Amino acid sequence: MDPGLRELLRTTALELGFARVGVCGLDALHDDAARWKSWIADGNHGAMRYLERHGALREHPAQWFPGARSALVVTAAYGPTPGSTVAAYAERADYHVEITARLERVLDVARSRGHALTGVVAVDTKPVLERALAQRAGLGWIGKNTMLLDEEHGPWSMLGVLVVDAELEPDAPAKARCGTCTRCLDACPTAAFVAPYVLDARRCLSYWSIEHRGAWPEPMREAFGGRVFGCDDCLTSCPFGPPRSTSGEPVLAVAPALVGLSPLETLRRCDEGFGRHFSHHAIARAGKAGLIRNAVTALGNGARSEAALVALRKVLDHADAGVRAHGAWALARIGDADDVGRLEAALLVESDLGTRDDLTRAVATARARHAGAAR
Ligand code: B12
Ligand code: SF4
Numbered sequence: 001m002d003p004g005l006r007e008l009l010r011t012t013a014l015e016l017g018f019a020r021v022g023v024c025g026l027d028a029l030h031d032d033a034a035r036w037k038s039w040i041a042d043g044n045h046g047a048m049r050y051l052e053r054h055g056a057l058r059e060h061p062a063q064w065f066p067g068a069r070s071a072l073v074v075t076a077a078y079g080p081t082p083g084s085t086v087a088a089y090a091e092r093a094d095y096h097v098e099i100t101a102r103l104e105r106v107l108d109v110a111r112s113r114g115h116a117l118t119g120v121v122a123v124d125t126k127p128v129l130e131r132a133l134a135q136r137a138g139l140g141w142i143g144k145n146t147m148l149l150d151e152e153h154g155p156w157s158m159l160g161v162l163v164v165d166a167e168l169e170p171d172a173p174a175k176a177r178c179g180t181c182t183r184c185l186d187a188c189p190t191a192a193f194v195a196p197y198v199l200d201a202r203r204c205l206s207y208w209s210i211e212h213r214g215a216w217p218e219p220m221r222e223a224f225g226g227r228v229f230g231c232d233d234c235l236t237s238c239p240f241g242p243p244r245s246t247s248g249e250p251v252l253a254v255a256p257a258l259v260g261l262s263p264l265e266t267l268r269r270c271d272e273g274f275g276r277h278f279s280h281h282a283i284a285r286a287g288k289a290g291l292i293r294n295a296v297t298a299l300g301n302g303a304r305s306e307a308a309l310v311a312l313r314k315v316l317d318h319a320d321a322g323v324r325a326h327g328a329w330a331l332a333r334i335g336d337a338d339d340v341g342r343l344e345a346a347l348l349v350e351s352d353l354g355t356r357d358d359l360t361r362a363v364a365t366a367r368a369r370h371a372g373a374a375r
């Protein structure tokens with residue numbers, strides 16, 4: 001054990017803007033791995049096949065590299081912004097980049113003070129059960145919405161893990177405080193929680209709008225409302241957090257250009273240059289076609305306007321089948337009488353089988369909507 005090193009890592013991480021810092025050992029995560037296994041076995045991960053792999057590493061974080069002994073786990077606090085259409089975590093500097101850079105800096109500082117330390121950083125993209133390690137490191141508890149939360153920040157924090165080859169004194173795990181509360185479960189617009197602590201990603205708007213490529217089931221499109229990326233309803237409903245203010249320089253600075261991003265503006269920026277506008281933010285995870293599909297869906301859930309109709313007509317021959325499918329769905333919902341003909345013409349030339357089904361339903365919807373007007 002090296003109390004000097006532990007304190008150095010902790011204070012450096014706090015100085016770099018992390019809200020909470022905890023330490024845990026790397027004993028096997030048997031219970032969490034068992035939950036992960038049954039979650040996967042039940043198919044809750046949808047098409048996120050990468051989550052099926054590396055079960056041994058998830059269960060045994062000590063196998064990360066020879067000599068791995070402890071983990072420094074951090075939270076970067078953030079909060080919602082009013083009138084948002086983009087999930088709050090993605091309206092900011094990219095958390096992968098910001099958290100990774102700071103954890104690497106922590107490692108550098110320790111080395112520069114004479115500690116021969118080896119470390120590996122994991123932020124989101126590695127096979128690590130981050131919430132389980134954060135809970136073990138005393139940063140908070142896992143809530144019924146599956147989020148790691150604490151009394152001060154609620155579920156409004158992003159996580160990062162630095163696995164090191166030094167034996168460090170662990171923190172005590174935090175006490176769970178959800179009690180009888182079920183607000184997050186009740187607030188979910190798509191009833192995605194099959195039970196407390198169990199999320200079926202196949203019913204989650206975050207999953208469809210961020211991770212999924214292609215078209216969605218129709219009930220998910222309707223439930224998406226005016227959102228553009230992700231969903232925060234199981235966070236905003238939580239009585240804990242958000243923090244009133246985060247002291248010091250926040251790790252995840254707000255990107256003003258993404259606050260209140262409208263669906264039409266999203267489409268305009270995708271046209272102008274997806275990479276230029278979005279590549280430095282987590283919103284890029286949806287990909288260009290995914291973001292266009294999301295924006296088009298929001299237009300279909302919104303008020304009819306000339307600009308919206310022009311945009312929707314334009315995507316009927318988009319290169320991506322998912323965009324065409326959502327575009328047709330949206331146009332059938334808010335389009336004019338003469339859009340019936342446009343949808344029929346699109347159906348005639350559609351070659352993708354799934355999208356043909358979408359177009360067939362869209363033509364039927366549009367005809368039914370305008371049947372009265374035609375008589
Ligand atoms: C895949 C993934 C998703 C998927 C699936 C989410 C899920 N709940 O599994 C989708 C796309 C839906 C998603 C959505 C979101 N995600 Co996400 N996601 C991940 C990722 C990459 C892997 C998660 C995973 O392994 N899931 C499999 C399940 C089995 O594991 P788990 O979620 O950790 O669940 C644990 C608990 O539920 C627990 N558990 C189960 N039953 C019980 C019972 C009891 C009593 C207890 C105590 C615990 C418990 O066991 C599991 C194993 O420990 C992590 C990063 C990482 N590597 O961990 C980020 C991560 C979980 N996501 C994050 C965020 C911010 C989000 C969103 C808020 C984004 C948004 N606004 O749109 C939403 C929130 C939705 C939600 N309520 O989870 C953050 C969460 C931070 C936090 N404070 O918890 C993470 C940690 C990324 C990061 N580095 O910060 N995400
Ligand atoms: S992110 Fe939204 S859709 Fe997904 S579980 Fe939470 S409230 Fe439900």
Ligand code: SF4
Binds near residue numbers: 177181182185239
């Ligand atoms: S809303 Fe209630 S049940 Fe859900 S995480 Fe917050 S405290 Fe727990």
